[in-house]
Amino acid sequence: MIKNLQENICDEMLFNTFFKKHAKDLHDFLHYKFGNHLNPKDKVQESFIKLWENCGKVKPEKAKSYLFTVGNNLMLNEVKHQKVKLKYSEKPQKHHTNESPEFLMEENEYMQKLQAAISNLTEAQRSAFLLNRIEGKKHREIAELLDISTKAVEKRIYGALKKLREDIKEI
């Protein structure tokens, strides 16, 4: 993997490969953790620029966690723990046969509850849970991204699920 790379990633080719490998993960992570209103795409750009500027100092095996730390910090510099309200697509994932007005209304209601419930998750829970549920990441992969143990990821995700279900019932 990255260890196969040379001393550092100052080489343009290697850097581009590294970008292709990690940019999307970083973006998704930032998006689910902090929401879209802080423009995670720009933060991804900034993070990689930082990495490039410091490519001589950052060891290749640390580059990924460096990247995620920088991205996270860039977000934290702006966000003051405001509520994260993620957007969902208007059209439902599955087309049910009975798309009666009642059903659609119910469906809408459910999505709004879900949105509110997601906002109530902690940042750690939300990022891990949504990377798993939406991006289909394995626990192991998330653990690697966030530099935590698989057990911790499992705990976050399961905790998030539990909390979501409770919230939805309550609302």
Next chain:
Amino acid sequence: MKREDLIKKWLDNELSPEELKAFKQFEDHEDLVKLANGLKRFKVEDFDTDLELKRLNASLKNKSKNRNNWIKPILRIAAILTICFGSYYYTTTLNTNVTTLASQKETIDLPDASIATINAESSITFNKGKWSEDRKVTLKGEGYFKVAKGSKFKVQTNNGIVTVLGTEFNVKDRNNYFEVTCYEGAVNVLHKSKSVILKPGNSFLVINGEYIDRTDVSLKNPSWIDNESRFASIPLKNILLELERQYNVTITVNNIDEEQLFTGSFTHNDIDVALKAITLPLNLTYVKANSMIILESE
């Protein structure tokens, strides 16, 4: 298998077909699937990796222009160093110049143990940096030198060059008046094409381009060092010029032969005494008003 473990496995998409069957037996299994499907609708808009990479490379290129920034501070340091070395070089190689005004005397320690004393309205120029290679001073006016033993010591004047090894001598270089007096050691005077070696007590005198030969000095050092100007058969004109320099006055003469020779001395401390010392022997009178003095014959 416990319910919680099954759900966790479901979350990680790791259920085996049997486990999936068991999972589907849960009464809330529908809820979980509904939730999972609902969550999928929160998927982030597509992140176009290639497009973002292009964007990144574009901004990095812009930055790389600025990456040459490290040159700027280095240039700054270089500029400062250049100025420091430049001014150091300039000041060390710069000529030192000492100038006296009328009625002023100055003693200058030259870079070695040599000493120069310059009389009123005189100036001396020398170079500290080159002193060890070339002991040379440029003199305008009158100066008395005590030269430490060493390499050649040169005094350059408009009228001639005086070269010595280590000695004491006086050089007087005024308009149309050039006098060198040796007090110790030996002095070589080069005037136009004439080269004369002076022994202690000898002096070399040129007035109006005319060489006057004489050996008269019995003093240890020039009289002006002791605040007295002493003359032996010197035209009155030169004496009055010296008087002007010592007292910073202007002297006008009426009907007096300025070429007549004068032997005598005047002090630098009291202008009335000095004027009397000059006028009495020559039967002259003087009128003094501020810094204007008029001399007349009786």
